[in-house]
Amino acid sequence: MNYWPLAGIALVVVGFALRFNPLLVVALSALVTGVLGGLDPLAVIEALGKAFNDNRYISVTWIVLPVIGLLERHGLQERARTLIAKVESATMGRLLVLYLVFRQITAALGMKDIGGHPQTVRPLVAPMAEAAAERSHADLTTRERERVRAMAAATDNVGLFFGEDIFFAIASILLIQGVFETHGYALTPLQLSVWAIPTAICAFAIHGSRLLAFDRKLGSVRR
Template sequence: MSYWPLMGIALVVIGFALRFNPLLVVVGAAVATGLLAGLDGVAVVEALGKAFNDNRYISVTWIILPVIGLLERYGLQQRARAVIAGMRGATMGKLLIAYLGFRQITAALGMKDIGGHPQAVRPLVAPMAEAAAEQSHGELAEAERDQVKAMAAATDNVGLFFGEDIFFAIASILLIQGVFEAAGYPLTPLQLSVWAIPSAICAFVIHAWRIRSLDRRIGSARA
């Protein structure tokens, strides 16, 4: 048994430590692993091509990135800020709590890709949250602006993570069902989904409190 193919792992670690291009590091490590395993160059390229073709559906999501880039170039973030600026009583807390509820409900219905960092948080939610915070508290410091952006991203994460488990056809529920069944506890996906509801409610309450705390903390800094 040869351990030389494991050199590919070392190449990945070294490449990331030296901050080389991640794509080049991964492809280079894959090619090196194939060659060290005794494959010829053509076989390595064939294996890479087959893996890409078998998982090409993953790359479909990349199509949205240039679309978002074009929208941002032509003022999507500025329009989002203007919408919030024209709303009376809009606050960062209210906006992000509303988005948290929206994200959890849609994820619970199986629409987990309706939000997300590249397609929703960066171009819309984060700029709107910044505008709402500025409308309530005035000009933000750079550190406060970063905190608002981070909270917008965290809100999307929490909403998706605790909302999607309520949808009984999601992969995580099926995985949990398989683990319980293997351990001798036959449960249906619907049973697991129902027991995910209390966790989702607790997550909503806790994260909503964190959002309001940040909103109040920014306001108290100017008091």
């Protein structure tokens, strides 16, 4: 068995670790993987072009960005901060745990685009998490504020990544099914989705505990 094509994975890891341009890293990794797998470089580029052309409708989502920009310009983040500041029981940890639940459940139902960094985290979740942290633990330092924002972004990532595999019609499940089928294992998408549930539960428990621990750490620093 030829394991050289797996070098593309190592290239992705190294490129991201060195903070190179993600698009360049992914494109180069795809080219390297194809060539090491025995494909002609032109065939790899052709496959990339065909995939982009077949999925060009994805670019329609960029239309929503100007709308979000206008909402932010007219005070969307400030409104979100004001709203969460009025909730006495709200803390940064509790808020993000609730968002994690929401993100996982909606992704598991196939509504993976209902959230996301540009349309939800930046204009709503991150400002609300900052406001909750400030209300509970007083003013935040620049480093603490950045960590709160990072936790908000990570919560969206974890919720989507481990929630979407529960939805049996998602592309990742169909890809896994195809790989198993080529090796002689006949599994239905529903069977694979069911086995994604324990992983999603573990991801929720681990990341939820990290959120609450970080919230407590902010409180201990303030005291």
